[in-house]
Amino acid sequence: MQMYAEGGGLVGSAGSAELVRSVLDRGLELYRQGGHLPAEEIARCTALAVQLAERGERIAPLLHAWEVGCSVAVADCWVSARPGEQSELVSLTQWASTGVKEITAAISLAYVHAQKQAGLDTSRRVLADLMLNGATTDELAATAHHTPAKEYVAVAGRVVGEIAPSAATVARASAALTTGDLGLSCQAGRHLCILAPIRSHSGPDEQAGQIVETLKRVGITFAAPAGAVIAPRSELAVAIQQAARIESLANIAGLDGKTVESNQVISELAISRDSEYRRQLISLIDPIVETPELLKTLRTLYLMDLDRTRTARRLNVARRTLTYRLERIEQLTGINPVRTRGILAFVLALAARDLDSSCAVPESA
Template identity: 25%
Template sequence: MTTQPAAAPRPAAPLTIGGTPLDKRLVTAVHELAARVVTRLTERIPVYASLPAEQLRGDITAIAVRGIRGFAQVLRTGEPPTAAQLELMNRSAARRAQEHIPLDAVVGAYFLGAHECLDQVLADAAPGDLADVLAAQKLLLRYLNAVTESVFAGYIAESQAALGERQSARQALLSALLDGGPVQQAAERAGMRLPERYWVVSVAAAPHPDEHAPGVDPGIAAGRKLRRMRAELDRQAHGEALSALSPDGGIALVPAVPATATGTARPPAPADAGFARLAGLVRDMARACGAELTAAAVAAAPQEAAGAASLATRVRQVAEGCGRGPGLYRLDDVLLEYQLTLPSPARDRLAALLRPLEGRTDLLETLRTFLACGLDRRRTAERLHIHPNTVDYRLRRTSALTGLNAAHGPDLPRLQAALAAYGAWFSPCSTPATDPR
């Protein structure tokens, strides 16, 4: 809603320059002045120079005429623009938003027109007209204040509505891709052209340090982390990325861009180059949001995105489950561990090695983090926000309960395999063959 400013005092007598009322100076030259305003717009605000001539002669000129008449009324009455006049400006600004004319250009057009009006009415001012000149300038400021509020309100309301519709259409497209349904109509509604292939990325985000900081609202810290993560994804993705991300992670579909030759005799294979680029994007997202990200990616055509999302999520879970550190992984990076998660008697026996830790999430989390940190107890403590002595204690308890020592070389591969199998056993994606007990 536009708030009208307090009314200016009604002039005791008409404001005049050289004996001619200022409002009449505008009204009698309104069409000539409007044409001059439109010419100045095309000269000084580049976006207006790119508009069709028909629109400049029609809608834009009509707006200029209406604005000039409106300011003339303000000069005549000393009152701010009427609600009806402001409503017209509000609707006009909404149309400019629909046409994707930048807001600064829309507001700048009103200020440019106001300056032209002021030049018109004050062209013949003499020293004896000083009082009326000052009064006219004050009325112009009040006029521009009311106009700017109305223009901002109309433009922003329309922009937010359009953004909401576009976001809804994009989310509908993402849902169609991940549900395995027909996507072409959804892409057309979203105004997007589907790429030949996507990198389907499953992301898990660790907490930002501020989420554990005393006195800090963890919800606000998590929201800021999510906002920065999304912003970096949108900034770097080639084409339009689609994502369903939360502070804990989620799924992103990033258009795959084929690698181009760089003058070398043998450029890298597109898949490898594309994955390296994507890994860089994940690192930059982590740096931007201030939290560690563990992700997995699968390249797929749009119609294969649903299956790729399921596989990417599984690969990420395997990487996390067996103690891999933050970063981006492919199936090739965890082939052995992935195989160990598939139902078999061997998987169940491996999972049983960690059965004594059931219910001890602190011990399991410490063990995974210790392996992800390259057996570095201090890094493990920092990541878990605990004292290094607590890490030592938990690792000793793990060793006492399982008979396996993470710091003992021969036990390490067995522990990693057991973690992969145990993670698969308790993952909702898996179907155990037999009870590991």
């Protein structure tokens, strides 16, 4: 773990495997003697977690490094084993499966305690981090005053005024959501993420809206509709990635509302995943791209739900000018912009152009 802190996470290297193997060897020795890791050994493991808590940094990468490092070390022991050592390797593997959990729980609780000592009271944020990495413990859930649920609403949004949510923002969100066990907050890339347990007394949509309003009351506002995905507890990491992607697509599409689900950006999702499909759609409006007033007319027409009076008023032109422009669009593209097929083609083409002109939407947060 010290190598992880100093070297930026040397997981899987020969040096880190050797470091973790030495810990496992000590553990195997204690396992043979029927003992457990002594308190001073646990304290050595948790010291770094306390330092991270005091600096307001996340603990999830450290736990991930520890778990992966242990797996690498155990696998390396099996690969290099000599005949007759299988029984010892079985003992080592058994200890690793229990000892790693023991150390992980100790690190988690030390981290929570250090944060409380620092006055942050962000144990729920820690729990959210661990849940996203599949390493949550019942002890930590109890410390965070949270009763785990089978399903969660995963909400991801970008905070107004911040490129990425700061530790203070995440802690403030965590404190605001504590009352009523509304959810757990954490950071994933540039998104503030909320894991809201689905209880029987309220629906997912109602919960997501309540979360947005609760955060707004403590000065945390999402820059665009937040993405929302319903997922079982075991799939929260993937759900947060999907929610962040939905938020990005909703932002590009200029959608309104508090939260957006996948069914509201289903076309954008399909377009963003297929670059050839996106290119073909964009080619439909290539003939009018160099004529800004025609492109703006097309966008405004669909924004006004095909209401020509409102469209002409928004464009500040006469209705006959609007009619002329629509006829000109049909002449240049061969597609009638007010017929059903034309509307479908042009709406998708405009969405594809928006996606293409923006930075590529990341697959994950």
